[in-house]
Amino acid sequence: MATSQELSDFLAEVERRAFKQTAYAVRDDHAALDIVQDAMLKLAQSYGERPVTEYPMLFQRILQNTMRDYWRRQKVRNLWTTLFSSFTSNDDDDEHDPLETLASANQQDSNEPLEQLERSQTIAIIEQALQKLPARQREAFILRYWEDMDVAETAAAMGCSQGSVKTHCSRAVHTLAAMLEKQGVER
């Protein structure tokens, strides 16, 4: 059984990546924070007695399921909103399809040194490119390369075959590389 300290250390290690991963998927920082918090609490409540070595896989499964719950709730909410908002303007984001493109927004400070600015811009481009990826490709890429899971672990976390993981990862890397080249970023 994991101790409180082990749980704390594990969460401290993964929480930022989990937030970013969720933010790429749901495109809303506040919702992403809520989802990560829910996932943390579920891990502590339901799987606290498991050894800490199982936490990465468990946490990823919980995070993915919590994201899916979020999308289901959004779908239901959007249905009701659409039905009852015929008198209001429809200029907000009423389509929350994760596969859609988000408008770019470079949030970096303009007074940073040139090198840092370029790096920040590159990161922003990559993050936008990640958001544009199909959900399964993004999930596979993040688990395989960012969470540093092997192919088998990624397949188990995603609930698909290892072959599918390899295909998703390969396509994701090629798409990201192509996007970077298109933006003039050196690979």
Next chain:
Amino acid sequence: MNQEHETAKKIVGLLDQGLTKLDTKIVARLASARSQAVTLLAEHVQSQPVTVGYHALMRQAADYFHGHRGWMSAALVCGVILVAFVATQQLSGKQTVEQGDAFLLASELPPEAYLDKGFDAWLKHSSRH
């Protein structure tokens, strides 16, 4: 494949750099969520100390017996043999004592003595004095 892996690692390296520039409010919120999760785990553990202890003890005992099954079987057979031996000794010893008492009592007065009319008269006469 290697090219693909290197590209992925380069991208991940840049993403890691982006993590260090997270907004302080987001970092604080994540730390708060982490703290809540740790507190929840501590409460969860404290709320079931007896159950956890009992189950842990039973699991340990089961694991121990399962791991030493051969030795446990041999010890059980030896125990049964020992109990059987002690019980046999107890029962047979009691019977031996009874037999010994009967023999000694019978030895004091041979059966012929009870058939002798003169001895019977002498016994009555001597017991009066």
